[in-house]
Structures are given as C-alpha cells and as structure tokens.
Amino acid sequence: MTCLPATTQKKLGLAIDLDTCVGCQACVTACKGWNDQGYGARLSDQNPYGADPSGTFLNRVHSYAVQPEAGPAQTINFPRSCLHCDDAPCVTVCPTGASYKRTEDGIVLVNEDACIGCGLCAWACPYGARELDQAAGVMKKCTLCVDRIYNETLPEEDREPACVRGCPTGARHFGDFSDPDSKVSRLSAERGGYALMPDMGTKPVNRYLPPRKKDHPQEASLLAPLLDIKASGFAGWLDKILGKI
Amino acid sequence: MHPAPSVIIFSVFSGMGFGLLAFLGAGVVTPSGWAAFLWWGLGYGLAVVGLLASTFHLGNPQRALLAFTQWRSSWLSREAWASVATLLLLAPVALSDWLALGWPRGIGFIGAVLALGTVFTTSMIYTQIKAVPRWHHPVTPLMFMVFSLTGGAILAGQHLLAAVLCVALGAVLLAVYRIGDGQFARAGQTMGTATGLDRIGEVAVFEQAHTAGNYLLREMIYVVGRKHATKLRRIAFALAVVLPALLLLGHGLPFVVLAAISHLTGALAARWLFFAEAEHVVGLYYGKR
Incomplete structure (x- = not known):
C-alpha cells in the first residue's frame, strides 16, 4: 500500500554541510558508480559521448552565489537528493504501490517490478529527487544505499551511503534523525540544520547545515602590508631624491 | 510541465466521452436503435480512446493493471476504478437503448454520476500536486468538470x-x-x-x-x-x-x-x-x- 506509515522506527537520512561542501561532485560520481551496478535497474545514460548527453542521476550538486546584506557574495555548493520525507507526496500518489516508505527505517524506495513509469511521483516531489530512467522506464531515486548500509559483507566503515563514503571533505553525514543523540541529530541541533521548503508540507528528514558565519572583514585590507611598501636602502634614497625633484 | 500529447488526448477525449455518457446515462437524450448504437458508441469510443492514450506515456505499460491496487491513497488508481466502473455500469443501459430491451434506467443515473466522478478523479491527479501551484486550486476540478459537461452537452x-x-x-x-x-x-x-x-x-x-x-x-x-x-x-x-x-x-x-x-x-x-x-x-x- 502506498499509504504512509504513521510512524517509522528510525528516520535514516543525511545531514549535508554547506560550509564544508566544495562542489567537487565526488558524491555525484560515487552515487552513480555504486547505484549503477547493484540495486535495481542501471542508471542509464543517453548519448553519453554525443552532442546532447543526458542520464539518470540520484544526486546533483548545484552551485549558488549568495549575496548577504553586507560583505562580499559567497559561493555555496548545494547537493540535492531525496530527503526521505515523513509525509512523502511521491509515495501516496503512486497508483501501483511501487513507491513506499519503510516502517523500519523511514527510507523511501521504489519497487521497480511494480513501477509502470507513469512519472506522477516525480511530479509530486517538490525537490526533483526522482528521475525516470529512460532505458528501463522505471523511476529511480536515492535509496540511501540500502544495499550498503545493512551489508555485512562490506567492511564496517563502508556501511554508509556511497555519497557519504566518497565525500573528501566530510560534508555529508549519515544517521538516524529519530535518535536525538545520534551524530546527525546533534550536528543539526548545533549548526541550525534546516529542512528545504517546509511549507510544502513534506516534512523532510534530511537536514542542511548552513554555512558558518564568516569573520567580520577587517577595517584595513588583509593585503595592506603588501600594498604599503616602504622602500629602504638604495631604493629608499632614490625614492626620496626623485620625490624632491 | 511537459505537455505530453498522450496525456492531453487522454484528459480531453475521455473528459468529453464521459460527459456524453453522463447525458446518455441520465436519460437527457434517449436514442433508440442504430442511433443509440452510434451515440453510445461515440461516448464509449471517446472514453476508451482517451484511456488507452493515457497508457502511451508509461515506461512499462505491461504492468498497467497494477494501477488498480492503490485506490486508498492514489487519485490515479481511483480514476482507474471510476472509469472502469462507469463503463461497466452503463453497458446494460446502452444495450437496452440499442436493442430496445426496455430495461429500467435507474442504473443509468448512477452511471451518470460515476461518469462525472471519473472526470473529478482525473482532475484530482493534477490538483493534488502541491509542487505545481497553478494546478493546486479548487478551480482545476471545476474546469475539468465544466469542460466535460459542455463537451457532453454539445455531443448530446x-x-x-x-x-x-x-x-x-x-x-x-x-x-x-x-x-x-x-x-x-x-x-x-x-x-x-x-x-x-x-x-x-x-x-x-x-x-x-x-x-x-x-x-x-x-x-x-x-x-x-x-x-x-x-x-x-x-x-x-x-x-x-x-x-x-x-x-x-x-x-x-x-x-x-x-x-x-x-x-x-x-x-x-x-x-x-x-x-x-x-x-x-x-x-x-x-x-x-
């Protein structure tokens, strides 16, 4: 049934640190790499080496220029993937029961054997988290690497989503948001983690950690010592003479 | 949103078809003989062509029957049920008109209400989507229903x-x-x-x-x-x-x-x-x- 569970035992999700993300796209590649060879249909590419390449990705990294009221603009890299919403509209619209939210850990998944590829769930998602694979004709979305996180054949440090494992700056954190003492819950509380478009009523689980406040720019430029060069020795003598002529 | 021809044909044709079926079912016009065959046929034809068109944009249409399973949460599933129920319920009325069997028309009124209900479920597929604000308003189902009634009345x-x-x-x-x-x-x-x-x-x-x-x-x-x-x-x-x-x-x-x-x-x-x-x-x- 595509009715949503009233509660879930866990709320697995990601805390994404916009302060540390450098926009390197490693999570995009790690995600595509892992999810292309395991769970469900492959993440196909269309015309990958042609003039108009296109493909299925479960994670995309945007880049924004944000201009605060005072001070210079900031570049903020912004990974976007499924937020594993508590009130996931993509689940309830599904006519076949392919789309579902797991009671045990809150992960939103697609049963590809039941997916007719109508695309309605992708329409219902405000975040663009779902992409219909053009080769398989089924809906693809972030699984939180459900085939990694419980996989006992993997070394323990690898039992987290590929995007988290692959992030070179540690900008992505995986954990249980229903546990207030979990790493992600504490991080989110400390850093003022926020949900995207809360007014859409989706109750996302994932949290974004806003960039930390920048230092106040100093009165004088940091480059001041370099700009205000006092010539000495012969150059100083020359400077004095030439100034007098 | 991408205006896929399959979805446009589906919603317009089936809307008009169910509109006509509503008028025929309610007995606003009561044709007989071959006129009944053609009139009812037009209603059924439009509705069925529309419904078939809706399967053209599916990635895996061979599993389309699964769309009947989630009526408790999904408007698309409810639409599947409503459309099939309408077409089945009105079949005896159509048959009776065509072959002059003189069967009671009471079931026709239920069919007429169901036909309009089907159009309503179609409209709710779009209206429910909060992420598309233009659709997320009661005026959307109103538009679908009035379109269906107008088209139906013209054809009737x-x-x-x-x-x-x-x-x-x-x-x-x-x-x-x-x-x-x-x-x-x-x-x-x-x-x-x-x-x-x-x-x-x-x-x-x-x-x-x-x-x-x-x-x-x-x-x-x-x-x-x-x-x-x-x-x-x-x-x-x-x-x-x-x-x-x-x-x-x-x-x-x-x-x-x-x-x-x-x-x-x-x-x-x-x-x-x-x-x-x-x-x-x-x-x-x-x-x-």
Whole structure:
C-alpha cells in the first residue's frame, strides 16, 4: 500500500554541510558508480559521448552565489537528493504501490517490478529527487544505499551511503534523525540544520547545515602590508631624491 | 510541465466521452436503435480512446493493471476504478437503448454520476500536486468538470443547455487564468526557500548542476510554448467557448458537428496550455520556471 506509515522506527537520512561542501561532485560520481551496478535497474545514460548527453542521476550538486546584506557574495555548493520525507507526496500518489516508505527505517524506495513509469511521483516531489530512467522506464531515486548500509559483507566503515563514503571533505553525514543523540541529530541541533521548503508540507528528514558565519572583514585590507611598501636602502634614497625633484 | 500529447488526448477525449455518457446515462437524450448504437458508441469510443492514450506515456505499460491496487491513497488508481466502473455500469443501459430491451434506467443515473466522478478523479491527479501551484486550486476540478459537461452537452445535441454551459465554461476559464497566474507567487516558494539560503542573502545560480539536459528539465521545466501563451489562450477561448456557443444557436446536425469540432479543438489548445503554463517548484533550483 502506498499509504504512509504513521510512524517509522528510525528516520535514516543525511545531514549535508554547506560550509564544508566544495562542489567537487565526488558524491555525484560515487552515487552513480555504486547505484549503477547493484540495486535495481542501471542508471542509464543517453548519448553519453554525443552532442546532447543526458542520464539518470540520484544526486546533483548545484552551485549558488549568495549575496548577504553586507560583505562580499559567497559561493555555496548545494547537493540535492531525496530527503526521505515523513509525509512523502511521491509515495501516496503512486497508483501501483511501487513507491513506499519503510516502517523500519523511514527510507523511501521504489519497487521497480511494480513501477509502470507513469512519472506522477516525480511530479509530486517538490525537490526533483526522482528521475525516470529512460532505458528501463522505471523511476529511480536515492535509496540511501540500502544495499550498503545493512551489508555485512562490506567492511564496517563502508556501511554508509556511497555519497557519504566518497565525500573528501566530510560534508555529508549519515544517521538516524529519530535518535536525538545520534551524530546527525546533534550536528543539526548545533549548526541550525534546516529542512528545504517546509511549507510544502513534506516534512523532510534530511537536514542542511548552513554555512558558518564568516569573520567580520577587517577595517584595513588583509593585503595592506603588501600594498604599503616602504622602500629602504638604495631604493629608499632614490625614492626620496626623485620625490624632491 | 511537459505537455505530453498522450496525456492531453487522454484528459480531453475521455473528459468529453464521459460527459456524453453522463447525458446518455441520465436519460437527457434517449436514442433508440442504430442511433443509440452510434451515440453510445461515440461516448464509449471517446472514453476508451482517451484511456488507452493515457497508457502511451508509461515506461512499462505491461504492468498497467497494477494501477488498480492503490485506490486508498492514489487519485490515479481511483480514476482507474471510476472509469472502469462507469463503463461497466452503463453497458446494460446502452444495450437496452440499442436493442430496445426496455430495461429500467435507474442504473443509468448512477452511471451518470460515476461518469462525472471519473472526470473529478482525473482532475484530482493534477490538483493534488502541491509542487505545481497553478494546478493546486479548487478551480482545476471545476474546469475539468465544466469542460466535460459542455463537451457532453454539445455531443448530446442539447443546443440551449450546451450554449449555457459554454458561457459557464467561459467564466470558469477566465477564473482559471486569473487565479492560475497568481498561484506560484501565492505558494511563496523562491530560490531562497528552495535552497534555504535565503537565511544568508539574495540567492542566484552561480553554476548549473549539469551542463546538458535531464529528465527534470524536460519533464517539469517546460518553457517552449509559454511565449505564445496569451495568443493561445484567446484561440482556446474562441474555439472552445465563443464559436460553439454561436453555432449552437443554429438548428440541425451540421451546426452541432461544427460546434463539437470547434469545441474539441479549443479544449485541446486549453489543455495544452494547462500543462505548458504550469510551473513546478523544482525549476527554482535551476533558476528557471
């Protein structure tokens, strides 16, 4: 049934640190790499080496220029993937029961054997988290690497989503948001983690950690010592003479 | 949103078909013999062609029967049930009319209500989507229902009633455009709220997430036809409302046929706009709408 569970035992999700993300796209590649060879249909590419390449990705990294009221603009890299919403509209619209939210850990998944590829769930998602694979004709979305996180054949440090494992700056954190003492819950509380478009009523689980406040720019430029060069020795003598002529 | 021909044909044809079936079922017209066969056939034909068209855009249409399973939560599933129930329920009435069996028509009224209920479920597939603010308003089901009734009345040859419904449809279309144009702003979502970066300052796209197109851009961020939106609105209004209303003042079958063709063309244009003009909030991540 595509009715949503009233509660879930866990709320697995990601805390994404916009302060540390450098926009390197490693999570995009790690995600595509892992999810292309395991769970469900492959993440196909269309015309990958042609003039108009296109493909299925479960994670995309945007880049924004944000201009605060005072001070210079900031570049903020912004990974976007499924937020594993508590009130996931993509689940309830599904006519076949392919789309579902797991009671045990809150992960939103697609049963590809039941997916007719109508695309309605992708329409219902405000975040663009779902992409219909053009080769398989089924809906693809972030699984939180459900085939990694419980996989006992993997070394323990690898039992987290590929995007988290692959992030070179540690900008992505995986954990249980229903546990207030979990790493992600504490991080989110400390850093003022926020949900995207809360007014859409989706109750996302994932949290974004806003960039930390920048230092106040100093009165004088940091480059001041370099700009205000006092010539000495012969150059100083020359400077004095030439100034007098 | 991408105006897929399959979905436009589906919603317009099946809407018109169920509209006609509602009039036939309610006994507003009670044809007999081969006239009944043709009239009921037209209603069934339009409804079935529409429903079949809706399967053309599916990635895996061979599993379409699974769409009957989730009626408890999904409007699309409810629509599947409502349409099949209507077609089955009205079958004996159609048969009775055609072969002059004289069976009681009571079931026809239930079928008529179900036919309109089917159109309502169709409209709710779109209305329920909060991420497309233009659709997320009670005026959307109203428009679908009045379109269905108007088309049905024209095909049922109800000159006066159809003309009155054309006027009503005109009023609804004006409301749809007026309300719809303000819906995105009223939803209050901006690039700032989509990214949550409005808490820092003014947000602008610095670099796109990918250099080429993707499913989201093709499906949800359709901008091609919007530049002719105003012109198309006028064409849709003239063909779906004004011209049929005038034609219906004339008497005889040719006027009805012309009114029906004009209305159908206008309805297709209006439905194309319904999709092409609808903006999905995911466009905000791309700085597009």
